[in-house]
Amino acid sequence: MPLMFDDSSSIPQEQVTEAYLKAIHLIDERVAPLLGKATTRVLVQVAAKHVMDRYPFLYFFAKMPYAEIVPSVMREQLSGVTAKELSAGLDALLDECFAGLRELTGDLIAPPLYDEVLHQLEQTQ
């Protein structure tokens, strides 16, 4: 997966979490003016439902709005999950979000935003 951290095991879990939450906030920043504030929230929740089978530790993204999720909350929920697993799960979550965005608006928003998010994640590595 292009968005995945290359060597996640050497990166603390908090850093992974923070990086992906920032990525989601960036998506919201771009999407909200065009499709409304509720859209990103719903996209993330639906995406979480899709990846829950593979990454059950991400269930809380489906239960609560992502804006209420802070690293400390995630830390509680993610005990026993490695940074690599977490990175893979959040990566899949983002992929699902972009798939949803493409379903809604085709190529109007998703491709440039994908590049922007990828760039931001690379910066945090």
Add this chain to the structure above:
Amino acid sequence: MDSSVHPRFPFIESELRSFHGQAADTPTTISQEMEYINTIGKRFVAAIDRFHVHRALLAALQERYGLAACCILLKGDPFELFIIPCHPLSTSFLEEMFQKIASAAHVIDFPLVSAEQLANSAYFDAPDEVVEYRTQEDIEGAQIGSVLNIPLTIENRIIGMLSLFDVVVGAFDTNLLKLTSMIADYAAVALENTRLRERETALWRQAEHERQRLELIINSMAEGLLITDAQGAIVSLNQFARCLLAQAKIDFQTAMPLREVAKKSNVLWLHQLANVIDQGLMGKTAMNQELMASGRQEIVPLTLSISVAPLHDVSGKRILPIGVVAVLNDVTSTKQVEQLKDEFISVVSHELRTPLTAIKGYTQHLIRRLERRLRKARTTQPEVTPSVTDLPENYDLHSLYVMQSQTEHLERLVNDLLDRSRMRENQFTLEYTTFYFADLLAECVRLAQASAEQHTFSFIIQQQNTQVVADRTRVSQVIGNILDNAVKYSPQGGEVVVRLEEWEGNYLVSVMDQGIGVSPELFDHIFERFYRIHNTASREYAGIGLGLFVAKAIVDGHGGKIWLTNNQHGIGTTFHFTIPRKPSSKGDAS
């Protein structure tokens, strides 16, 4: 096919420029922008139903796009899908549309819905004026080239989705997306308003339907029903109440309180009605208050039975009622039957009285003669065998005692009936004499014992001087009725204890039996006329239900009290009544 981007409004060109960073905020551009927003805003605000919203939406979108169709999918149970085509669409185009709507709906957390379900429930709203001409080849050959789905949101809540379809590939422009989203926002608010208006209309219709149904029921009631406001002015009355009250020849539609209406009227019963209503306004519930709605001189006067109940504010914040609801029943025919029954009882009891007096007199005469004969036999022939107690006269005397007791019982029944008639005619009076209460009680107990061999009577006096000024016959009647009941309602026999004591300056008589007892909920009814306890309505417990009614009238007449309690061990009942030592200065006799 035309290019799908149709900037028909000059502002749209400027929006495109502004997206590309060109100077667009000139006064002319801002003015055009405001005019555009104002125009589409007005269209949505003016929409009175969802179809008007569709027109406004289509008009706004067609300013910029050459659409094939736009669709609105609304959340709900069931969901609703509206297809607004801009020109005729082929079946394959439609099928593809449903497929894409279903996929997009899933992305924004719609309940799972299939393309087939969407197709089955879709509503087509194709206004004639926007349908453009297309050849059959154009229609059949058309395929979806571009799709844009925008969530419809109200206050961060997704209520549905707007889907735009075009045959041209890449028809939707990123630069126009923000404006399209704004139009979707307008549409969402307008659709939500429409939904709320539809809901309001449906609720109003439902409430109106309920109101009409209630009005129909109230007007069909066999009872009269009237409702007043907090001041006591009639605000609503049904047909029956209107007819009943029409006799007062008063306009009840006036906003004047009934009390005021009554003051200005010479109709007597109106005052009574106002009194009953006033009780309700004070928060009291009044049941079956009788009211003579025509003159007493009439043979069968119109009699109404009124029950009122206070109406309280639903919020419960007001202590006083906000009005009164009154139910009026015409009980004239019941009264007529009662009157006939009373007349019949009066005649029959008078007719029974004469032969009963003769039977009682001759029985007494025979008893005395036999008593004399036996006394003589005892004194003159003490050596005669068998002994005097074995003489046939002795058995005859015993039979005569039983006859005397039963005759007195019958006499009490007849007297009760006669008393009931007297009470109805206000001719019930008390004849006061001075006598000893203990003597009267002892005599009554002796007579009761004579005709009740299964029972054991005991008499306890806790008072030395038992002198009393009262109506001896009537007090005897009270004791007789209570003892009769004690015997009658303890068919297995048992002990009957009669106690006389002083209580708060009065004489208190208590009669305790070991009979079947009385349920506490019947305590208030047992002194009503012709009232008989349901489980005693068998031949085993014969009676007419007047004894305690008359007893209460006599005790009340003396200024005393009568009540009953169940015995502590759950067996039997104790009746208590008090009689003042002498009549009060006000004079209880009436």
